[in-house]
Amino acid sequence: MNDIARVPGTAESRIARLEGSTPEILSLNQQYVDRVAYSNQDPDNQEDPLLQTARAHGIEPVGNTMAVDILSDEEAAMAEISNILNRPGSSHLLWLGNLGSDGSDAGNHVIAAHEADGRCILFDPNLGEFQLRPSEVSMILREVVARNSSQFAIPEIFIMPMRP
Incomplete structure (x- = not known):
């Protein structure tokens, strides 16, 4: 990419x-x-x-994976994720997932994000690439979650900081 x-x-x-x-x-x-x-x-x-x-x-992880609960307060969760993704020069993998009752993956989806020049570049393999202003990140994340949650429940988003 x-x-x-x-x-x-x-x-x-x-x-x-x-x-x-x-x-x-x-x-x-x-x-x-x-x-x-x-x-x-x-x-x-x-x-x-x-x-x-x-x-x-x-591609190496550079920190601990963080889980953000999006069910309790979606607006606050999206604002928190947006703040993380908009940190200058940051790169992340976001895992939208759900574990089945037996511990197996019931469904999951991964997107990539990188901040460059004041924009968050978000890549979703199903939707394509978006170059977003900081104020647009929450809206697009909501759309990504909505499209995927019709296939499997997404109670939280896991954010993994990465270094290319």
Whole structure:
């Protein structure tokens, strides 16, 4: 994604570059799926497959994951998340998830965020890339949650600070 974001051009040229990357993206997805399968078979494996995949591509967590409850007070939660994502130069992975009653993933979705030049660049694999003013972040996050919560409940958002 970094090479696509740095290439000058239009949205159409970026999409064309993404289309050319489809085999690479499919391979990355398969690597993640394989890590999930291995993790499910090995009860001693404590590292999350998402973290394993991120590390395999040079992306490291730089702090503790924070869980923000969005059910109790959605407005306050979105403001808190917006403040975190709008910190200058910060990068985060956001996991919108729900654990099933048996401890397995009942549903989940991951989005990426990076702050640059006073804008929060939010990437959702289903919705695309957004370059947002700080005042717009909460609104877009609400939309992302709404679209995904029709498929699975999202009681909280996990925010993982990252370093590329």
